[in-house]
Amino acid sequence: MTAAPATDGPATDVLAIAAHRDDVEQTCGGTLLRMAARGLRTAILDLTRGESGTRGSAEERAREADDAARLLGVGWRQALDLPDGAIENTLENRIKIVRVLRQLRPRVVILPYWQARHPDHAIVATLGYQACFLSGLARVEAVAGDEQAAAMKPHRPFKIVYASLYADVRPSFIVDISPFIEQRHTALMAYRSQYANQAQGTGLFVPEEEIRERTFAEARHYGLLAGVKFGEPFVQKEVGLVDDLTLLPVQSI
Numbered sequence: 001m002t003a004a005p006a007t008d009g010p011a012t013d014v015l016a017i018a019a020h021r022d023d024v025e026q027t028c029g030g031t032l033l034r035m036a037a038r039g040l041r042t043a044i045l046d047l048t049r050g051e052s053g054t055r056g057s058a059e060e061r062a063r064e065a066d067d068a069a070r071l072l073g074v075g076w077r078q079a080l081d082l083p084d085g086a087i088e089n090t091l092e093n094r095i096k097i098v099r100v101l102r103q104l105r106p107r108v109v110i111l112p113y114w115q116a117r118h119p120d121h122a123i124v125a126t127l128g129y130q131a132c133f134l135s136g137l138a139r140v141e142a143v144a145g146d147e148q149a150a151a152m153k154p155h156r157p158f159k160i161v162y163a164s165l166y167a168d169v170r171p172s173f174i175v176d177i178s179p180f181i182e183q184r185h186t187a188l189m190a191y192r193s194q195y196a197n198q199a200q201g202t203g204l205f206v207p208e209e210e211i212r213e214r215t216f217a218e219a220r221h222y223g224l225l226a227g228v229k230f231g232e233p234f235v236q237k238e239v240g241l242v243d244d245l246t247l248l249p250v251q252s253i
């Protein structure tokens with residue numbers, strides 16, 4: 001999953017940025033599958049490589065992440081080298097993300113929601129947002145002396161949405177992932193080192209059967225909010241804009 005579009009090549013439609021490998025599979029994998037099924041180009045940027053995990057090496061998780069990306073129909077996936085469990089919103093880290101944004105030129109960026117139990121997730125919401133802003137600045141000094149980033153054409157994504165599955169917050173909208181729920185689960189289970197039943201980490205990790213039950217129950221809950229079977233929740237900071245009231249989805253009564 002290292003083949004990447006050239007700077008002036010076709011842009012990416014949707015880029016999901018996450019702290020850890022397998023975050024995307026849990027929070028917006030069904031959405032990426034749905035976008036790919038619509039013919040859109042999707043990509044994933046993981047910011048860490050999982051070196052602090054209880055189970056599996058970083059190399060093992062890299063192979064699993066590639067397998068999961070294929071199962072999600074994603075055309076590009078890479079991992080940066082930010083420290084797992086200690087991600088910080090620094091200029092250096094923002095510029096690492098700017099390089100990817102300027103290379104892939106996404107129209108939509110998916111970030112984790114800004115309030116989260118895991119500090120990495122919360123920080124990535126802000127780090128990612130600020131990188132999206134910085135990426136749009138043309139002035140060379142704005143990218144702080146990084147020649148590679150400064151040489152690339154500025155690009156600011158049009159839209160940023162926050163995957164809010166694990167946040168206790170009312171979603172702005174739901175994406176219907178009903179036809180893709182099984183495939184999303186298969187992609188999550190590609191992380192054998194994390195989720196297959198094994199002795200290492202028992203007591204800390206949930207058994208495989210229960211992962212299916214939990215993730216399907218969460219998707220069912222969010223689906224019900226929008227009147228569909230399975231859904232993934234998102235928050236956007238902007239208001240919605242409506243052209244035709246008669247085409248508004250989700251029944252009121």
Ligand SMILES: [Zn+2]
Nearest residue numbers: 019020023118
């Ligand atoms: Zn995570």
